[in-house]
Amino acid sequence: MFDLPKPKLGDISAITITAPDLEKSLIFYQSLGFKELYRADMPFPWIQITDEALLIMLRKDDEPYIALTYYVKDIDKLVGELEAEGITFATRPKANHMIKRCLMKSPDGMNVSLVNFVEGFMQPTGKTMLTMAPQDFANPDKYANNVCGLFGEFAHPVADIDKAMLFWEKLGFKILSRMTMPYEWAIISDGLSIVGLHQTTNFSSPTITFFAADMKEKIDKIKSQGLTEFIDKGSANITITTPEKQKINLFKLGM
Numbered sequence: 720m721f722d723l724p725k726p727k728l729g730d731i732s733a734i735t736i737t738a739p740d741l742e743k744s745l746i747f748y749q750s751l752g753f754k755e756l757y758r759a760d761m762p763f764p765w766i767q768i769t770d771e772a773l774l775i776m777l778r779k780d781d782e783p784y785i786a787l788t789y790y791v792k793d794i795d796k797l798v799g800e801l802e803a804e805g806i807t808f809a810t811r812p813k814a815n816h817m818i819k820r821c822l823m824k825s826p827d828g829m830n831v832s833l834v835n836f837v838e839g840f841m842q843p844t845g846k847t848m849l850t851m852a853p854q855d856f857a858n859p860d861k862y863a864n865n866v867c868g869l870f871g872e873f874a875h876p877v878a879d880i881d882k883a884m885l886f887w888e889k890l891g892f893k894i895l896s897r898m899t900m901p902y903e904w905a906i907i908s909d910g911l912s913i914v915g916l917h918q919t920t921n922f923s924s925p926t927i928t929f930f931a932a933d934m935k936e937k938i939d940k941i942k943s944q945g946l947t948e949f950i951d952k953g954s955a956n957i958t959i960t961t962p963e964k965q966k967i968n969l970f971k972l973g974m
Contacts (some may be wrong), residue, residue: 721849723910727891728797728833729789731842732912734773734873734927735832737780738963741766744777747962750944752866757839762818772845772863773870773927783964785925786822786830787873787912794819794835804889825886827877829925842911847871848930849895849906849913856972857932866941867969868931872906872915874968875925880905880916887914926958926966934971941969 726732738744745755745766753768753775764779776788791797798811798821810822819835845863846855848871855861862869877883880903884894891909898904903918915928931937935955942950951958955971 721895721908723849723895723908724891724893726909726911728909728911729791729836730911731790731836731840732774733767733776733788733790735776735778735784735786735788736963736965737782737784738777739779739781740962741777741779743962747946747949748775748777750866750946751941751959751967752864767840769843770845770864770867770870771843772847774843777963784830785965786832787914787925788832788834789911790836790840791833792836794821794833797833801889806886806889825875825877826883827875829875831890847913849908859931859933862931864929866937867929867967868934868937868972869929870913870927871930871970872913872928873925874915874917874922874928876920876922877916877918880918883916887916922966924966926968928968928970930970930972932972934969938969 741764745768748768752770756767756769758766766777768775768777798808802808806823808821808823810820813819820832822830822832824830846861848869851861851869859865864870887907892907892914894905894907896906905916907914907916938957949959949961957969959967959969961967
């Protein structure tokens with residue numbers, strides 16, 4: 720387990736993903752161990768889902784979009800503080816809107832959005848790879864998600880980790896581990912979100928990644944549900960492409 724920093728951006732974080740067909744995407748994620756928490760049609764149709772460790776906001780939209788999202792109680796104050804530190808916002812919250820949103824982008828193009836706090840939303844308390852005791856990694860019965868395994872990172876390809884960290888540090892993230900093989904990569908966290916910075920061209924967009932000691936068995940079970948067409952070739956390490964084209968890695972956890 721790690722000594723995690725105190726979150727700077729808010730008390731709740733989620734991954735926001737747009738989906739042309741919310742119901743189709745919901746059914747798919749349910750087959751991966753997620754459940755529905757909330758849904759509404761205002762200000763646009765959305766469904767919030769969780770596997771008890773990771774929170775995902777599915778938002779109806781034909782335009783592909785993915786973001787690391789924070790729900791903030793005093794969004795105007797936070798935006799002002801971040802701008803004072805040199806953070807530039809692509810969009811800022813509108814004063815006359817009930818739901819305030821603003822968007823910033825990392826140097827490598829990851830969307831990070833701030834949304835004003837929504838009553839009833841809660842941060843999941845299930846264990847991730849950062850919060851689970853290492854001695855429990857080999858015990859799948861303790862995983863929050865018994866289909867996909869332990870949420871490990873929101874993987875993000877970057878051109879230069881050191882330059883990328885100049886941005887992420889301003890958001891309250893710190894490096895928890897850093898490796899040089901098979902390329903430069905680091906796991907960073909703000910105490911709430913887990914982001915992997917990967918200095919590689921092996922993938923090109925943010926990817927949700929799970930790990931499990933029994934991943935081959937989990938993959939075999941997922942394939943038995945008839946999801947083979949969504950899975951690339953592999954047995955112990957695969958990438959799933961969801962109906963809305965989000966990539967999800969399922970990797971065997973090395974012990």
